[in-house]
Amino acid sequence: MTGGAGPLLAGRDAGGAAARWVGALLATGVTVAAACLAAGLLMAPSAAGPLLAPVGPTPEVLARAMRAEPTGLMNLGVLVLIATPVLGVAALGVGFAARGERRYVLSALAVLAMLIVGAWLGGVR
């Protein structure tokens, strides 16, 4: 499994390119998410009760965020945050595929498939 005695630091044996890609994607995801959450929070009215998510299906969340509605922005922040690690796995799969590392492409695809199965079994539609 290790492919010999050496470590499996993908960042090293990929010459750093794949690792930089994934690192940049994760950094962008959390930055956008935090910006949306903070912007929504600053613009939110001083309501006393909880602000329950979601405000509606994803297209409605996007429409509300585009109109700069505070709850729309905060919902968008949560969705971006949830999507970030999943996109990271997908990007890694692409990186492994580009290098012809089929074993790890299959691992990435299997992880993504299990996440979809888990979300589906959990009632996400």
Place this chain on the structure above:
Amino acid sequence: MDPFRLWLLFAAGLGAGSAGALLGVGGGILLVPLLNLAFRVPLPAAVAASLVCVIATSSGAASVYVQDRLCDIKLGMVLELATVVGAVAGALAAPLFARDLVRLALAGLLLFTAWQLLRPRPSVPGEDPSSYAIRRWPLGLGVSLVAGGLSGLLGIGGGPLKVPTMHLGMGVPFRTAIATSNFMIGVTAAASALVYYSRGDLDLAVVAPTATGVVAGAVLGARLMPRAPVKLLKQAFAGLLLFGAAEVGMKAMHLGPFR
């Protein structure tokens, strides 16, 4: 929303995010009781907020660790596969298990792991991230499966079990184990967080300030971790395991504030 409460939630997130990034855990062990007991957030909403914060810790810290090449991505990907299989199986099997018994077993496992981490050993894996050989894959895959199962059963992340297993069992340097765990936990938490979000359990007034603090804390913690002495990281990790064992054990026995 009370600005003072918002700042307190931000500060709580900052602390949990830093601790999570420094130790390779999501911070749920700290955040759930903190939100529930100190901020009076109902338990389902506290768990939901904590899951979103685990993703924030993971992605924030991993963005630094992956670029700094501290994270063993391939190891993480293989172990993550076992973890998500365990998590889905655990969630499906949850009605069949007596949760208090599982909690007691987990408390014992956390105590055992803390002892393993602290006890003197004739040889421990080195800390050079460029030269180590991974051994005992079946152990790593098995623990990841169990950690995923516990996550599905009890909503507890796998970091406290996976970091010591990667280090002591598989020969991975402690810092690399922390960084790799941070990369993995966000992926596991994403599926559960989506379920809580769809169910309407997320309170944005809690999640937004806490997760914003967590992102800042995670990046800060990830910058500090490579400079922190390994001995100190291990002691802090063992302390977290002891706290987790007490929390889970008291919950199992319906004692104290964690019932």
